[in-house]
Amino acid sequence: MGPTVEDRLEIMELYARSLWALDLGDADRFVATFTPDGTLQMRHRYQGREDIRRFVELFRQRDFGFPRAQHLLTNLIIEAEEEAERCHSQAYVTRIHRLPGQHRGNCQIIWTGYCTDICVRWERSWRFQSRTLRAWEGDVTAIISSAGRGHDREAAGHDR
Amino acid sequence: MTDRSIKIILGTSAVTGRLEVDGGMDVAVAGPLTVEDRLLIRELYARYVWAMDSGDLDAFVDCYAPGGRLDVGRSATTPEEIRNWLADFLKDSAFPGSQHHYNQFVMEGDGRSCQVRAYWVRLYRLPGTTSSQIIAQGYYTDTVVKVDGRWRFLIKRSHPAHELREHKFGQEPAPTPPVGEDSLYDVGAPLF
DSSP states (O other): OOOOHHHHHHHHHHHHHHHHHHHHTOHHHHHTTEEEEEEEESSSEEESHHHHHHHHHHHHHHOTTTTSEEEEEEEEEEEEOSSTTEEEEEEEEEEEEEOSSSOTTOEEEEEEEEEEEEEEEETTEEEEEEEEEEESSGGGGTTSOSTTTTBOTTTTTOOO | OTTSOOEEEOOSSGGGOEEEOTTOOEEEOOOBOOHHHHHHHHHHHHHHHHHHHHTOHHHHHHTEEEEEEEEESEEEOSHHHHHHHHHHHTTBTTOSSEEEEEEEEEEEEBSSEEEEEEEEEEEEEOTTSSOEEEEEEEEEEEEEEEETTEEEEEEEEEEEGGGGGGTOOOOOOOOOOOOSTTOOSOOOOOOO
């Protein structure tokens, strides 16, 4: 049996809260989306809330896209484990950066990747027990053979 | 069917009851499209593009109902043709590195069959960089059906974005799946 409607909606909102907090550099709210022993794996691994807080502070101080970037989350899949209060989830993650100014075309996609996470119910709310964010390359697309690439998609009749 | 004895077995929800006819076959009653249906249909789209963009042919074909049809560039009407369609599409120069994103879902239907339209955008991650570009956009007009309790595509049809101006939503009435022992779907014939 999969997660309930309420669980799915709560987990969707957990992602929203997490990305709002990250894009605003709000360490308290970002950390609150994790369990106390939660882990965040990006280029480096952060274990526990204090370590994750350190990541947000570094992100706010040093990341080239901050503060004019937004993360978008799409194609979310949520699967429950046998244990009802634990789910695996995965989604596409896109980061869009807005350049200064009001002119058209000032937004660029600066990162595309995906996340594979474990959510658990902790103190009556869904939280991340682990999060892993990776770029859209490497293992995830390894199945796609490089043989035959270079095929012109218009010649193949596809516009998509 | 009206001549046959019908036993109504109510499920957990008044709108998702099931019928058991003489032969012992269960068919879902077509209740309204629920919130859960809507979430699961969105997840079908997520599974579909995860399969497509990561090159998982089996998972891609599994998103289609028996008799499912794909009309994107060229038509594919059997599981083998659908598999070959993706194998061919993956030769596109923007693979690997493409991601498809869906949003603006509009769903109209009931608990057994639903018409869906949604925007899609295709991004391509430029090799050697972290950046991506939008390389295509458009929209789908699809029909999804519930088979064995799972939503799957019966018809998938892609359109370029410019057709939006012409209001070519391309939707047709969902075909009525067969009812009876040969049925592959949770068809839910009218109760009476």
